[in-house]
Amino acid sequence: MWHSIIFWILATLCVGCALCVVWQKNPVVSAVFLVGSFLALAGLYLNLSAPFLAAIQIIIYAGAIMVLFVFVMMLLDLHHPLDLYFRFTKPKLPKAIALGLFVWLLCTLILATAFPLALPESSQGFTITQIATLLFSKYAFPFELTSLLLLVAMVGGVVLAKKK
Amino acid sequence: MIPTVGYSHYLILSAVLFTIGVFGVLFRRNLIIIFMSIELMLNSVNLALVAISKFTQSPDGQIFVFFVITVAAAEAAVGLAIVISLFRNKQTTAVDEINIMKG
Numbered sequence: 001m002w003h004s005i006i007f008w009i010l011a012t013l014c015v016g017c018a019l020c021v022v023w024q025k026n027p028v029v030s031a032v033f034l035v036g037s038f039l040a041l042a043g044l045y046l047n048l049s050a051p052f053l054a055a056i057q058i059i060i061y062a063g064a065i066m067v068l069f070v071f072v073m074m075l076l077d078l079h080h081p082l083d084l085y086f087r088f089t090k091p092k093l094p095k096a097i098a099l100g101l102f103v104w105l106l107c108t109l110i111l112a113t114a115f116p117l118a119l120p121e122s123s124q125g126f127t128i129t130q131i132a133t134l135l136f137s138k139y140a141f142p143f144e145l146t147s148l149l150l151l152v153a154m155v156g157g158v159v160l161a162k163k164k
Numbered sequence: 165m166i167p168t169v170g171y172s173h174y175l176i177l178s179a180v181l182f183t184i185g186v187f188g189v190l191f192r193r194n195l196i197i198i199f200m201s202i203e204l205m206l207n208s209v210n211l212a213l214v215a216i217s218k219f220t221q222s223p224d225g226q227i228f229v230f231f232v233i234t235v236a237a238a239e240a241a242v243g244l245a246i247v248i249s250l251f252r253n254k255q256t257t258a259v260d261e262i263n264i265m266k267g
Binding site: 052056103135 | 165167168169170171172173174175176179180181182183184185186187188189190192193194196197199200201203204207210211214215217218219223224226227229230231233234235236237238239240241242244245246247248249251252255259260
């Protein structure tokens with residue numbers, strides 16, 4: 001019962017914030033709404049009994065990535081006429097039709113798949129120990145590759161943003 | 165009376181969020197907003213992965229979410245560096261004014 005109530009509140013919040021992100025004129029306001037959407041998603045992870053992921057979501061997404069966005073917006077001079085940016089790119093109608101078909105297709109596929117309606121109330125989430133054991137045994141190689149990816153991203157970011 | 169929430173609800177929420185992200189990428193012309201929409205899409209996929217992880221009762225889905233978050237962080241760093249160097253050269257972040265490649 002509480003699970004459903006929390007889901008509907010958080011889902012409304014999440015979709016509302018996401019719509020505000022794409023409808024806002026000012027990118028800084030968009031960023032704030034995006035943080036709201038991420039926090040609502042973290043709540044949904046808690047609802048799905050994944051507390052560690054909820055913490056990771058808040059720390060990395062709402063903390064690190066959004067701070068990066070806001071810093072870049074601070075570096076850029078975004079004082080051009082905002083209305084010019086807000087005009088939607090053309091052609092509008094084919095894109096809208098494609099989007100509608102896309103969401104219809106996704107929802108049809110999801111509803112065609114036979115998921116049980118109710119989530120098992122009793123099932124506990126996974127402990128950090130279980131997740132870490134899997135991460136360092138079965139997924140040890142992808143984990144190591146991730147460190148390489150982060151190194152490449154760091155060097156790439158420095159090289160790209162450096163003045164000539 | 166509130167209807168019972170199942171896995172389909174989570175997946176449909178994820179689909180809706182993904183579509184909102186695609187909307188932002190297709191319709192907005194501000195490069196930073198487009199980046200935020202991409203983050204939104206990555207998050208919607210994460211939500212689907214967490215729901216499926218609970219459905220299959222295996223933590224593999226959550227591990228995938230870690231990797232997605234890592235890739236998203238790397239993508240944000242490199243992408244925003246590209247935005248900065250682009251802004252330095254063109255003084256704009258509007259995608260339709262960035263047409264060096266005649267795309």
